[in-house]
Amino acid sequence: MDGFHVNFPEVVCLGATFTLSGICYYLYKKSRKTLDTLDEAPHFPIDKNLKDILKVTPGACLQYAVIEGAVQPVGEPLSSHFQKESVGVLQKFMLKEHRLVWNSLTRSWTDSERIVHQRVNAVPFVLMGSNDTSVRVLCPLQASGFPMEITHEKFHQVNYGLSDIVGQYLSGEKLKGQLEIEEMLKVGTVLTGVGELTLETDGTLNLRPPSNGSQYFLSIADFDTLRGEQESTTVLWKVLAIVSAFAGAAVLFWIGRRYYCQLKTRWERERERREFERLLADAPRAPAPATGPEAPHDGAEEHIENACVICLSQPRNCILLDCGHVCCCHSCYQALPQHRCPICRQTISRVVPLYHV
Ligand SMILES: [Zn+2]
């Protein structure tokens, strides 16, 4: 690889594409594993049989199971601050600030939002099944894709005076307003829960995040929809991993091609040099300026007269064809950046040694 350099942008592209591919592949494997565990998870209706099943299960625990039931609070439910008739077991209040920021690159205003305030209230709740059997849901906020229904959404716009507008144009930032959102998990919502199912000594059933590290799900969608979403995520990561791996391979191919072209040029020069040396050796006489009848020692002036126009130290020993100029030595000819005559700029098609007869 002597003399071959990989450019900084090439290194960056190669590193970025392979890192991206690695990350996507890791996420694909993780997502695939979750999908497989979802497929293997047994489904149980919430009824009194569930307790009997858990009683005979070792450790009174099912590591990963799917259940479905209606949300009921254990104690007093939470009431919505905006819809008095709405009651739930989880409540999230969020205040988002919307701004317009001047982007000097695209020369336009772009939207930006920031959460200014967020508060989550929760009360213990169960999933009700038939025959008054219920399963208590533990740590619901740790579940992924947690479902909440929007119970209130209002945008408070800001009004400005002329001086404010001028100030905003100068600072490159203007406040549009604040968005107020309240979300709730309402009482009576049917939830699909996927997690670790345990039977406590006091006879209560619990659903909690799996202790083996599998993903904990709570969703308002049914199991098939939940599985379908997980499958789409898996496919997306797979496609992204393949695309980025192909991009990386393309960059690698590009670098390899460049290296091959450089190598080819070097081989070509080496072949030319050998050919030139062979022609010199086959010549009826050796080239005059270096070893010719005009002695090299006494001909300082002559030596300068016949010196290569590029290095000024070696004798001119090659004829550039088709123009026929005799202006340089063979090593300087080989070092030319382009195959053009240094005198007339005509393309050099062939080089032959110069013989003094
Ligand atoms: Zn030279």
Ligand SMILES: [Zn+2]
């Ligand atoms: Zn020429």
